Amino acid sequence: MGVLNELKERGVEDILIACVDGLKSFPSAINSVFSNAQVQVCVVHQIRNSLKYVAIKDVKRFLTDLKQIYQASSKEVAEHYLLELEEKWGGGSIQWLPNLGKIIGNICLVILSIQILSEG
Numbered sequence: 107m108g109v110l111n112e113l114k115e116r117g118v119e120d121i122l123i124a125c126v127d128g129l130k131s132f133p134s135a136i137n138s139v140f141s142n143a144q145v146q147v148c149v150v151h152q153i154r155n156s157l158k159y160v161a162i163k164d165v166k167r168f169l170t171d172l173k174q175i176y177q178a179s180s181k182e183v184a185e186h187y188l189l190e191l192e193e194k195w196g197g198g199s200i201q202w203l204p205n206l207g208k209i210i211g212n213i214c215l216v217i218l219s220i221q222i223l224s225e226g
Contacts, residue, residue, distance in 0.1 A: 110139040127151050149176065160195075168195060 121143040126132045133145040153172065160168045171191050178184035 107135045107139065110135060114139055128155075171195070 118140075121136070121140040124133075124136045124140070124143045124145045125148045126136070126145060128147050128151055136143050136145050153169075157165055157168075171187075171194060174187040175184050175191065178187055
């Protein structure tokens with residue numbers, strides 16, 4: 107939390123998005139200093155951690171399907187690919203699929219934020 111307070115003291119007024127690696131107490135520490143910050147777990151970390159639920163022989167095919175979601179041109183297209191992914195892979199032992207909606211929301215938030223900043 108010292109680093110966050112130091113950022114505030116140096117003049118950082120707010121953080122739009124904070125991407126963390128999964129440390130349990132870090133999101134609450136960020137929000138205690140920057141209350142409006144959207145905190146999300148790094149998508150790369152989420153994807154890497156999720157692969158432990160996919161059989162080794164299926165990893166490449168699964169990642170190809172997953173890539174369609176995070177490279178989608180809009181939230182609607184991403185949701186379409188999510189439904190396809192759930193239909194194809196949801197019957198197996200992939201226990202993290204409910205988190206994909208949150209992952210997509212996080213990706214869309216980042217894309218929207220970049221679009222807003224580039225217009226300003």
